[in-house]
Amino acid sequence: MPATIIDCDVHPYVNKLADVVAYMPQAWQERFRSQNVELSGRSVHRYPHPAGGSLRKDAVPPGGGLPGSDPDYVASDLLDRYDLAAALLIPIQASAVSAWTDATRADVFTEAINRYVVEHWPSVDSRYRICVTASPHDTEHAAAEVRRWRDAASVVAVSLPLLDTMMGNKHYYPIYEAAQECGMPIVVHPTGAEGSYLGAPTIAGGIPRTYAERHALVPQVAQANLASLVFEGVFDRFPELRIAFVEWGFSWLGPFMWRLDQEWRNFRSDVPWVKKPPSEYIHDAVKFTTQPFDDLSNPEDLWPFLDLIDAEKTLMFSSDYPHYDNDDPHIVSRRLLPKKSREAITSKNAREMFSARL
Amino acid sequence: MPASEAISPDMHHVGSLAEFELDVCKIVQVDGRDVGVIRTEQGVYAIANRCPHMGGGICYGTVTGLMTATSPENISYDETRKAMRCPWHGWEFFLNDGTAVGGITSRRLRRFPLHIIQDEVYVILRMPRPDQAETPRGDDG
Ligand code: FES
Numbered sequence: 001m002p003a004t005i006i007d008c009d010v011h012p013y014v015n016k017l018a019d020v021v022a023y024m025p026q027a028w029q030e031r032f033r034s035q036n037v038e039l040s041g042r043s044v045h046r047y048p049h050p051a052g053g054s055l056r057k058d059a060v061p062p063g064g065g066l067p068g069s070d071p072d073y074v075a076s077d078l079l080d081r082y083d084l085a086a087a088l089l090i091p092i093q094a095s096a097v098s099a100w101t102d103a104t105r106a107d108v109f110t111e112a113i114n115r116y117v118v119e120h121w122p123s124v125d126s127r128y129r130i131c132v133t134a135s136p137h138d139t140e141h142a143a144a145e146v147r148r149w150r151d152a153a154s155v156v157a158v159s160l161p162l163l164d165t166m167m168g169n170k171h172y173y174p175i176y177e178a179a180q181e182c183g184m185p186i187v188v189h190p191t192g193a194e195g196s197y198l199g200a201p202t203i204a205g206g207i208p209r210t211y212a213e214r215h216a217l218v219p220q221v222a223q224a225n226l227a228s229l230v231f232e233g234v235f236d237r238f239p240e241l242r243i244a245f246v247e248w249g250f251s252w253l254g255p256f257m258w259r260l261d262q263e264w265r266n267f268r269s270d271v272p273w274v275k276k277p278p279s280e281y282i283h284d285a286v287k288f289t290t291q292p293f294d295d296l297s298n299p300e301d302l303w304p305f306l307d308l309i310d311a312e313k314t315l316m317f318s319s320d321y322p323h324y325d326n327d328d329p330h331i332v333s334r335r336l337l338p339k340k341s342r343e344a345i346t347s348k349n350a351r352e353m354f355s356a357r358l
Numbered sequence: 359m360p361a362s363e364a365i366s367p368d369m370h371h372v373g374s375l376a377e378f379e380l381d382v383c384k385i386v387q388v389d390g391r392d393v394g395v396i397r398t399e400q401g402v403y404a405i406a407n408r409c410p411h412m413g414g415g416i417c418y419g420t421v422t423g424l425m426t427a428t429s430p431e432n433i434s435y436d437e438t439r440k441a442m443r444c445p446w447h448g449w450e451f452f453l454n455d456g457t458a459v460g461g462i463t464s465r466r467l468r469r470f471p472l473h474i475i476q477d478e479v480y481v482i483l484r485m486p487r488p489d490q491a492e493t494p495r496g497d498d499g
Binding site: 050051056057058060209324325326327328331 | 413415418419430443445446447
């Protein structure tokens with residue numbers, strides 16, 4: 001049987017800063033080296049991970065280095081083991097820039113890491129497909145970076161680390177315009193900075209105490225940004241723009257769309273530029289990913305929630321390899337998903353989202 | 359004697375006691391499969407390298423004691439109640455009986471009988487009958 005599963009969330013890692021610094025202009029090489037920049041988006045002191053880190057200790061490559069840093073080993077440990085047809089690479093270390101304050105430094109870093117990943121991964125295995133990162137700070141500059149990758153066959157999407165400026169805001173429009181023009185969907189994924197830094201997306205209500213509490217609340221950021229996209233009229237302004245919300249959960253989406261639709265009906269005159277129910281915009285332009293799959297004692301209890309969001313059109317499989325909370329592709333596809341939706345969720349929807357570039 | 363050589367068909371020598379660092383899970387190959395051997399002050403244990411949750415390589419995780427609390431201000435740690443914490447989702451299983459810490463699941467970590475004869479460690483490993491083969495289940499979280 002041919003490989004079919006497409007994994008929409010795999011993280012390639014850079015082992016050491018020096019590997020990325022080599023792709024920077026000379027003065028910035030010196031600056032990054034002397035600053036000894038830490039490649040982590042999450043403030044590890046504010047919310048320390050209970051196991052000391054978020055990378056799977058059983059995914060360390062045989063030759064050493066960080067899990068996810070060796071393209072050959074990821075090919076055997078993930079792609080071959082689970083017979084994946086393609087893997088979308090989201091370089092999460094590049095998302096660290098969401099917590100930075102120097103826009104130029106963020107541009108230099110994202111551009112360097114984009115080059116590093118494009119140069120090191122697809123040449124090892126053609127199943128690797130890449131999200132280049134657009135810095136959220138200087139969005140005109142980031143738009144130029146997106147356009148730079150338009151003709152690169154292995155680049156399929158644009159990863160956009162978020163700020164506390166929400167996605168409907170005009171601040172991001174240059175990036176949307178470039179992404180739409182290049183036919184590349186925008187991918188939004190938690191960066192680890194949420195609730196940790198001034199300027200990063202906030203967690204609603206206040207400040208969570210523990211890693212567990214914060215982690216449970218991270219989907220609020222996706223909810224807030226979905227509402228922002230819809231009510232600011234982004235989907236009418238950029239009708240070809242497609243957005244993938246990766247690793248924010250999905251079982252909350254059905255009731256959340258009910259609420260968005262209800263607010264639109266009640267307050268249509270407040271947002272007259274929103275021409276149709278929010279759920280329709282979301283169905284047409286947005287997709288979500290499976291991981292972390294809600295871990296219920298009876299998986300069938302979740303199935304009505306899949307129907308609520310029309311998961312056969314809106315949901316895409318993701319593993320989140322090599323993070324500790326990754327999902328096993330076979331368990332998700334064979335045991336947790338209803339048979340009728342399997343093909344759509346593990347393959348068809350991703351192909352539709354990332355189109356010919358996959 | 360080589361680590362995987364059997365002195366009876368089911369009994370496999372996996373090393374001398376001194377080769378097993380305290381509170382570290384060492385992976386040995388027995389009959390072509392990974393078995394984690396853990397020496398603790400409380401006992402020596404052999405476990406399967408397959409987490410009952412989703413099949414993660416639990417032997418690459420951490421040997422830990424039991425963290426409990428009566429309130430956020432009053433946490434306590436019992437280092438004599440040893441458990442294995444999976445490097446995937448962090449589920450913990452007691453080494454002495456394989457049950458899940460905190461009652462988070464009714465699934466148990468697979469353990470193998472282990473004997474120590476004159477400081478040499480032996481694991482009893484019977485190939486499971488096909489109807490007893492343990493596969494990770496995603497349906498009892
Ligand atoms: S696979 Fe071990 S905790 Fe999930």
